[in-house]
Amino acid sequence: MPQKPKLGQNFLVNPQACHAIVDALGRDLSSATVVEIGPGKGAITELLAQRAARLVVVELDSLLATSLRARFGDSIQVIHQDILTVDLDTLRQSPADRLLIIGNLPYYITSDILLHLFAHHQAIRTAVIMVQREVADRIAAHPGSRDYGMLSVTAQLYAEVEKLMTLPPADFSPPPDVHSTVLRLTIAPRFQALGVSPAEFLAFVRQCFAQKRKTLRNNLRAAGYQPAAIENACQEAGLQLDARAEGIDMEGLASLHRSLIKPL
Ligand SMILES: C[S@@+](CC[C@H](N)C(=O)[O-])C[C@H]1O[C@@H](n2cnc3c(N)ncnc32)[C@H](O)[C@@H]1O
Numbered sequence: 001m002p003q004k005p006k007l008g009q010n011f012l013v014n015p016q017a018c019h020a021i022v023d024a025l026g027r028d029l030s031s032a033t034v035v036e037i038g039p040g041k042g043a044i045t046e047l048l049a050q051r052a053a054r055l056v057v058v059e060l061d062s063l064l065a066t067s068l069r070a071r072f073g074d075s076i077q078v079i080h081q082d083i084l085t086v087d088l089d090t091l092r093q094s095p096a097d098r099l100l101i102i103g104n105l106p107y108y109i110t111s112d113i114l115l116h117l118f119a120h121h122q123a124i125r126t127a128v129i130m131v132q133r134e135v136a137d138r139i140a141a142h143p144g145s146r147d148y149g150m151l152s153v154t155a156q157l158y159a160e161v162e163k164l165m166t167l168p169p170a171d172f173s174p175p176p177d178v179h180s181t182v183l184r185l186t187i188a189p190r191f192q193a194l195g196v197s198p199a200e201f202l203a204f205v206r207q208c209f210a211q212k213r214k215t216l217r218n219n220l221r222a223a224g225y226q227p228a229a230i231e232n233a234c235q236e237a238g239l240q241l242d243a244r245a246e247g248i249d250m251e252g253l254a255s256l257h258r259s260l261i262k263p264l
Helices: 013-024 043-051 062-075 107-119 131-139 150-158 200-210 216-222 227-237 250-261
Strands: 033-038 054-059 076-079 099-104 125-131 160-166 181-186
Touching: 013 043, 013 099, 013 160, 033 043, 043 062, 043 099, 054 062, 062 076, 062 200, 076 181, 107 125, 107 131, 107 150, 107 216, 107 250, 125 131, 125 160, 131 150, 131 160, 131 181, 150 181, 150 200, 200 216, 200 250, 216 227
Parallel strands: 033 054, 033 099, 054 076, 099 125
Antiparallel strands: 125 181, 160 181
């Protein structure tokens, strides 16, 4: 049985894909601060170093971080640290500097990295990230699809999501067990337009999706809402009582939430 690479280390070995991923950040990076998550052996880093005004890379593996420092010298900043502990705000040069994030992510912490990016969304303009295909499908899913759930709603509350390309295992060394998809997330939070506050609304969405097979009514009852309040909120949102959360768009979920927290 082949050993799983440590720290999700599947290195990209398709040069066209490397170019396409960097291009997806935007052609002109001459005034941008770019942050690469998990540069590894530098396949993407090499292209970025030629184009970005400023490049900061965050690599957890000490041997890789050392060899990146030796290879790129002072032309880039190498941070040897777990990305989940890096305060992205501190990488900006000014409050107006909004970071461009890029990375062929270590798949074992994809969701944690996404949440970390969203927690710092004010510091970010765009993120181009490669994730496992099935996870990309969930992030980009629309209401009514099997893949639509908490991850889709969370991502789409913070960003416009585009699927750019899917790569086969053979484009990596060693090849992973899965296909990989590149996503572009353009940060555009929707909380204000929906009239909801982020922490409260995300907690509510979690309750709606608590058990995907249950109806919304049952999930909300289990979360402690009164049957009459649920009925009223569904009516206000124009939703059937036996609807399931996976069929409800963001506006519908927000309308339900606003009704349910309204003082009686
Ligand atoms: C899928 S590889 C991508 C490497 C390179 N960017 C490429 O495309 O060939 C993921 C990289 O993330 C690094 N990594 C894993 N966990 C990390 C973490 N928590 N913080 C920062 N880097 C991490 C790994 O060491 C590895 O270099």
